[in-house]
Amino acid sequence: MKMAGQELIDAARRGDQVEVARLIAAGAAVDARDDGGKTALLRAARHGRAETVAALIAAGADVNAHDGYGNTALMWAAEAGRTATVTALISKGAEVNARDNDGGTPLLRAAWYGRTAVVTALLDAGAAMDACNSRGETALMWAAQNDRTAAATALIKAGAAVNGCSITDDYTALMWATRWNDTTIITALLKAGADVDARDSGYGYTALIRAAWYGRAETVTALIAAGADVDARDIDGRTALMWAADNGHTAIVAALLKAGADANARDSRDYTALMWAAISGHVTTVAALLAGGADVDARDKAGKSALDWAAGERTREALRAAGATPRSPKTPSPSRGMQP
DSSP: OOHHHHHHHHHHHHTOHHHHHHHHHTTOOTTOBOTTSOBHHHHHHHTTOHHHHHHHHHTTOOTTOBOTTOOBHHHHHHHHTOHHHHHHHHHTTOOTTOOOTTSOOHHHHHHHTTOHHHHHHHHHTTOOTTOOOTTOOOHHHHHHHTTOHHHHHHHHHTTOOSSOOOTTTOOOHHHHHTTSOOHHHHHHHHHTTOOTTOOOTTTOOOHHHHHHHHTOHHHHHHHHHTTOOTTOOOTTSOOHHHHHHHTTOHHHHHHHHHTTOOTTOOOTTOOOHHHHHHHTTOHHHHHHHHHTTOOTTOOOTTSOOHHHHOOSHHHHHHHHHTTOOOOOSOOOOOOOOOOO
8 A cells, every 4th residue: 555545544543634634635545445444534433533534525535435344434433422423424425324244334333332422313314223233133232232221212212123133042122131220221112012021032031031140120120010921931941030049139039929920930850949049058048938938848850859959058957947858868969051
């Protein structure tokens, strides 16, 4: 690449207007690329140099040029939250629905990083709000899984599809949102018609199961209030109560029991929530389950009870105090399988 072209790219990255103007006047190629395949416009956009972007466009720079990964200037500006640059690029013909090599669009980039002003600008310019990347993930899913409350809310208000699923695992925006205790997103999704009992295709997890495993008490409460099936099972027959018990989320165990969850439900190996709490040595959770009606002497397929599986003397003492029968010889701890 000619030296003048590299100098122009460097000046654009710095936002050095005087040097950019001098190099353009001297005949530097405005669409020259550096070793990373980026043009001066791509560099300027990524670094939020709005005036430099305008100067390069005026000099004939290709607003839709992309690097080797399919990134355009608009994508870089959207990702960085450079609203003024985004607006300038759109006004000069930048493609709002351009896709990178993964199928991502400027809107997905903005949603991922929570650039709400950019999300709004892109939607106003005609960005496809439900466009999916190669994994079937939409802008709303990306906002939800990264706890970008304002961006997610803006997309929902604009009419984004709330029940779209990713291709690889069938996760919905509601499922992704359970990673956090952000009931604003959860409530907005439910109000917009999100399927509260939707399951992923791999392990059969519902939003409630995921929230219970993560220990998101407020999210669990919101999902229960929305009518979530408290006894829904994953492919191993495990319920939200079992996941909460296994991880010692006592407040969630109590909430699920209050909502009518079956304290004695069994998974595919006949383990109960009490067994899972005992296996992990969660004494307070064991107590909550016993208070909620858990059968202290329930047996799994091998004839083992919670007392047989119990970790720690305090856990065993709590079970014995509740009337558990003497334990049989110690057996290896069971596999927990895939976790949400």
